Amino acid sequence: MSEDDPADGWFPESVAADYDGPGGANAPEAVTPAVDVLEELADGPVLEFAVGTGRIAAPLAARGVPVSGIELSRAMAARIAGKPGGAAVDVTIGDMTTTRVAGEFSLVFLVFNTISNVTTQDGQVDVFRNAAAHLRPGGLFLVEVGLPDLRRLPPGQDTVPFAVDPGSGYVGFDQYDVVTQQFTSNHVTVSPDGTGTFRRIPFRYAWPAEMDLMARIAGMRPKHRWADWDRSPLTAGSTEHVSVWEKTP
Ligand SMILES: C[S@@+](CC[C@H](N)C(=O)[O-])C[C@H]1O[C@@H](n2cnc3c(N)ncnc32)[C@H](O)[C@@H]1O
Numbered sequence: 001m002s003e004d005d006p007a008d009g010w011f012p013e014s015v016a017a018d019y020d021g022p023g024g025a026n027a028p029e030a031v032t033p034a035v036d037v038l039e040e041l042a043d044g045p046v047l048e049f050a051v052g053t054g055r056i057a058a059p060l061a062a063r064g065v066p067v068s069g070i071e072l073s074r075a076m077a078a079r080i081a082g083k084p085g086g087a088a089v090d091v092t093i094g095d096m097t098t099t100r101v102a103g104e105f106s107l108v109f110l111v112f113n114t115i116s117n118v119t120t121q122d123g124q125v126d127v128f129r130n131a132a133a134h135l136r137p138g139g140l141f142l143v144e145v146g147l148p149d150l151r152r153l154p155p156g157q158d159t160v161p162f163a164v165d166p167g168s169g170y171v172g173f174d175q176y177d178v179v180t181q182q183f184t185s186n187h188v189t190v191s192p193d194g195t196g197t198f199r200r201i202p203f204r205y206a207w208p209a210e211m212d213l214m215a216r217i218a219g220m221r222p223k224h225r226w227a228d229w230d231r232s233p234l235t236a237g238s239t240e241h242v243s244v245w246e247k248t249p
Pocket of ligand 1: 008009010011049050051052053054055056070071072073076094095096097111112114117118
């Protein structure tokens with residue numbers, strides 16, 4: 001069994017090893033619409049914050065877009081080069097709140113809820129500032145992130161289940177603190193022999209309007225806000241948003 005390195009944070013070897021499994025976020029119907037939008041927004045080199053295993057970066061590079069990436073976890077980043085297009089992705093190991101890479105980019109993007117992995121408001125502002133610092137004037141910063149499920153919280157309740165599957169022994173739920181905007185995603189897996197695992201990952205949610213302020217602090221202004229990669233408008237029933245800000249020239 002492989003060793004998990006604490007420096008890899010919440011995505012060490014044991015998580016990275018299963019990250020690229022078929023289906024879900026790795027299915028073509030999840031990946032292709034995102035890559036389509038990113039390719040269209042790109043007008044020169046692009047930079048992915050928290051590039052992970054290159055789920056999005058590698059297919060984007062395979063289309064001929066020059067792609068760089070910043071990633072905290074060596075275990076995740078080690079998977080990029082083996083994918084079609086991945087060898088062309090220029091990866092730097094580091095923290096997206098502070099790490100600078102050389103060059104000026106037309107687009108910086110941060111997808112799959114990962115802004116929420118930064119669990120303080122100051123840290124999230126630093127992400128916006130760092131994105132702006134990598135952009136040329138008029139360059140774009142794109143964030144894809146789920147909206148917190150607060151409308152499913154009746155008074156007195158702080159927990160929203162998102163999967164309860166006794167058949168497979170898996171239960172998943174989010175637990176919210178609406179005062180601090182901290183939340184956790186919780187994954188309980190019980191094996192037939194009664195042993196199990198409990199994984200609890202901390203996050204911070206921010207409303208789109210708070211992100212607009214973070215963008216303004218960083219010298220960017222709103223350009224697009226969609227409910228999904230299909231560019232549909234955000235509504236009261238939306239479960240995520242794809243937002244794009246422009247670095248003020
Ligand atoms: C849900 S995965 C998303 C990976 C990839 N963007 C994708 O769409 O598949 C989150 C990734 O963010 C990385 N990450 C979390 N916090 C980070 C930080 N502060 N700086 C850089 N990478 C970070 C994790 O190591 C992990 O690889």
